[in-house]
Amino acid sequence: MKRPVNVASEIVFRTLGRNDLRAVATLRDEILSHLPHPADYIAHVDEDGFLESHVGAAGLCIGIEAHGRLGGFSLLTLDVRNAHLDPELVAAIARHNGGNQSFDRTCVLAATMLHPDFRGKGLHREAIGLRLKIALERGRSKGFAMSSPWNTASLCNLLRMGARIRDLLSFADGRLRYLAIVTMRQQQAPTSGQPPVLVRIPDCAAQRVLFEAGYVGERIVAKGEELFLELHPRATQARA
Numbered sequence: 111m112k113r114p115v116n117v118a119s120e121i122v123f124r125t126l127g128r129n130d131l132r133a134v135a136t137l138r139d140e141i142l143s144h145l146p147h148p149a150d151y152i153a154h155v156d157e158d159g160f161l162e163s164h165v166g167a168a169g170l171c172i173g174i175e176a177h178g179r180l181g182g183f184s185l186l187t188l189d190v191r192n193a194h195l196d197p198e199l200v201a202a203i204a205r206h207n208g209g210n211q212s213f214d215r216t217c218v219l220a221a222t223m224l225h226p227d228f229r230g231k232g233l234h235r236e237a238i239g240l241r242l243k244i245a246l247e248r249g250r251s252k253g254f255a256m257s258s259p260w261n262t263a264s265l266c267n268l269l270r271m272g273a274r275i276r277d278l279l280s281f282a283d284g285r286l287r288y289l290a291i292v293t294m295r296q297q298q299a300p301t302s303g304q305p306p307v308l309v310r311i312p313d314c315a316a317q318r319v320l321f322e323a324g325y326v327g328e329r330i331v332a333k334g335e336e337l338f339l340e341l342h343p344r345a346t347q348a349r350a
């Protein structure tokens with residue numbers, strides 16, 4: 111998986127194992143202590159268990175390195191039930207998967223974190239593409255991801271890589287998370303031909319009404335200091 115990218119340093123994506131856990135946890139804690147917006151990420155109840163499960167049977171932890179230095183990591187959950195995911199996310203996946211509880215064909219693009227030195231080089235989008243490719247090879251057809259409404263970089267990257275925002279989840283502790291879904295190997299569902307709607311982020315009530323009516327978030331639009339989600343109505347028969 112080693113290839114040069116169009117930056118000064120050479121970047122390597124490598125599947126990490128148990129021996130790398132300490133380095134990953136240290137990097138995670140450093141990044142979490144310097145988030146641009148405090149709501150960008152809120153730690154899981156069992157943050158270390160979550161990480162550990164991804165160097166074990168529940169998924170993969172992909173390291174992003176340059177010259178032997180770990181500058182980021184990206185998690186792919188392949189076993190939705192046993193990966194220490196938030197129960198609200200697991201319930202939402204079942205809901206958006208036609209009520210199917212087996213999760214055999216689903217995966218989660220879980221946390222990606224980059225040290226500031228590694229940002230602004232398109233590495234998050236590369237990590238999304240790489241994880242989708244691995245998931246597809248392992249028989250997954252639907253990818254789920256969560257993003258804070260205030261994490262514009264994360265949202266823009268998910269949307270640019272083909273994800274569509276389909277829901278706004280509320281957690282017991284007050285967190286809000288957009289739920290983005292990528293349907294692999296499928297053309298994007300056709301829209302109904304009606305004009306899109308712009309809703310200020312995070313006007314939760316208005317967005318929830320639109321999600322329930324089958325609208326899909328496709329783009330982030332900036333107007334001055336304000337950010338809006340552009341929602342498109344989907345054709346009724348295309349909803350799934």
Ligand SMILES: CC(C)(COP(=O)(O)OP(=O)(O)OC[C@H]1O[C@@H](n2cnc3c(N)ncnc32)[C@H](O)[C@@H]1OP(=O)(O)O)[C@@H](O)C(=O)NCCC(=O)NCCS
Nearest residue numbers: 150221222223224229230231232233234262263264266332
């Ligand atoms: C989120 C994160 C992984 C993104 O990494 P990255 O690869 O450096 O992402 P970039 O900054 O290169 O890409 C962000 C994109 O959003 C766009 N964007 C950001 N803010 C924007 C705004 N207000 N309006 C329009 N576009 C915007 C950028 O222009 C960029 O697109 P471009 O490459 O076409 O210019 C990184 O910032 C990070 O590690 N953050 C801390 C941890 C975190 O929040 N992780 C995600 C949740 S788990």
